[in-house]
Amino acid sequence: MATETNNSNNTYWNLEDFVDSLVVELDKTRETLAIKAINKQLTYTVKDLAIDLNIFPTFDGDNIKFITAQPGQQGASKVNIQLGSITDQQVRATTKMTNVKGDTSIDQINIDQKTKNKLRKIGVTSVDDLNQLESKKVDIARVSDDTIDFKTLANQIQKSRRNQNPPMVRSVSLSLDDNNLPYLHLKGQNFSLNQNYPPVAVLNNKLAEVVHSSSDELKIALNKSHISGQENELILTLDPYAIVKMNIRI
Amino acid sequence: MDSAFISFGQIIEKVLDIKGNINDEDNGIHFYIDEIEIGTPVELDIVVDENGKVTIGAIPPLYRVDTSFRPSYHNITLKAKTHLEDGNRNQ
Structure with a gap:
């Protein structure tokens, strides 16, 4: 594991938050360049972006986090992140709509963090996802190594939904x-x-x-x-x- | 973020702030750069706030002196294209 040297602010980050930040920065840049293009005839827009990072990964049993290599640190791993252009049609085809009215995120259900993590690992982030698995007769207990009981989960979901609409x-x-x-x-x-x-x-x-x-x-x-x-x-x-x-x- | 660093978006804006036109009026020649790929080593300062939000600070190498204590250089490669629509390319 990396030892911190001269930068006390150097902290562990997870890949999702890093990429989120990168995308936000790219979006801001695209907007700025679009405004610039109004007055300047020839401007450029980002097509692809690749970043090679020298990082030290760490695994806490559930999540992998990274810390960037600091001056003088040897033996860092390399991670290559490539962001390519994507059309709005591709986004629609590959992205699940989140925050749909009536759907409940698993974060809103009163279940332990371990179960939430296990659900995320099998791609379940909302009650709608669970219902889809149920309608396709997927045995959640089996795919989660008998650690998730659908009946208990269904009860928690009902309870959570009821809490959102109290009498x-x-x-x-x-x-x-x-x-x-x-x-x-x-x-x-x-x-x-x-x-x-x-x-x-x-x-x-x-x-x-x-x-x-x-x-x-x-x-x-x-x-x-x-x-x-x-x-x-x-x-x-x-x-x-x-x-x-x-x-x-x- | 360390004051020596600027946001990642600003780095991209500055890298892409190029004229892009090459004119030779004597010979009546006009070129423009249609696509450009730039790679540069950068130093990164990644800050995570208490809510887990990541801020990426970056700066190209600040010093050109060889030292025994080397900074860790990461690399960015940026591919950019003209903002013109296809129909406007020949204007």
């Missing part, structure tokens, strides 16, 4: 239905998002029937056994990932 209660009122029977009327958003999980309501430790549920409305039938004074505790289980607990004064 919000705007109002609670006591009403009477057509048969003059009382019910609690909750209005808000993100109540019932998955039809596979009907909401369950417990009022003062007694199960209450949810007679109507939608994304923005819940109706819970009441009887005398449910009400016990002014303060009433309502626990709503909307799905396995969203539980709401509130005190209602009637």
